[in-house]
Amino acid sequence: MKTVTVQGRRIRLVVWDTVEQERYKTVSSTSYKGCQGIIFCYAVNNRESFERLDYWMGQVNQHGGKDACKILVSTKCDLADHVVTADEGRRKAEEWGVEFFETSTNLDLNVTQAFESLATQIKVKYLDSKKNDDNNHNTTTLTNKEKAKEGGCCS
Numbered sequence: 001m002k003t004v005t006v007q008g009r010r011i012r013l014v015v016w017d018t019v020e021q022e023r024y025k026t027v028s029s030t031s032y033k034g035c036q037g038i039i040f041c042y043a044v045n046n047r048e049s050f051e052r053l054d055y056w057m058g059q060v061n062q063h064g065g066k067d068a069c070k071i072l073v074s075t076k077c078d079l080a081d082h083v084v085t086a087d088e089g090r091r092k093a094e095e096w097g098v099e100f101f102e103t104s105t106n107l108d109l110n111v112t113q114a115f116e117s118l119a120t121q122i123k124v125k126y127l128d129s130k131k132n133d134d135n136n137h138n139t140t141t142l143t144n145k146e147k148a149k150e151g152g153c154c155s
Contacts, residue, residue, distance in 0.1 A: 004119045011119045033064030041073045050084040069121035078104035
């Protein structure tokens, strides 16, 4: 769990790192429904992780996460043995219509920026629009705590 502040609003991000492990496939497919944000990651030194991105995007779209805010993140950018170029990552992000970040946890490069970008997208899409809906249409929307109780993720 990570909490970030965006434009004075604290946003709690619940992060699930499935590392493409087989045992997480059923958990992942149920987690997408109601999810507000998703970070797709691949390692620059692992071509297969990059090639599996379209599979994971398909899973997200198929299981209810189609409308979630999304970003694409390349990891391990500090390593010398890149087999996936930054241009390939940028092209994939452009194809998907999402933001792209090159990151390195070892160098603390763009990790915070990636989380803050996703949190900002979530705030604009879900929290600001909720406020507008509540003010203009007198609708009722679940709060983040209520969504968490109902099984939603990434609030």
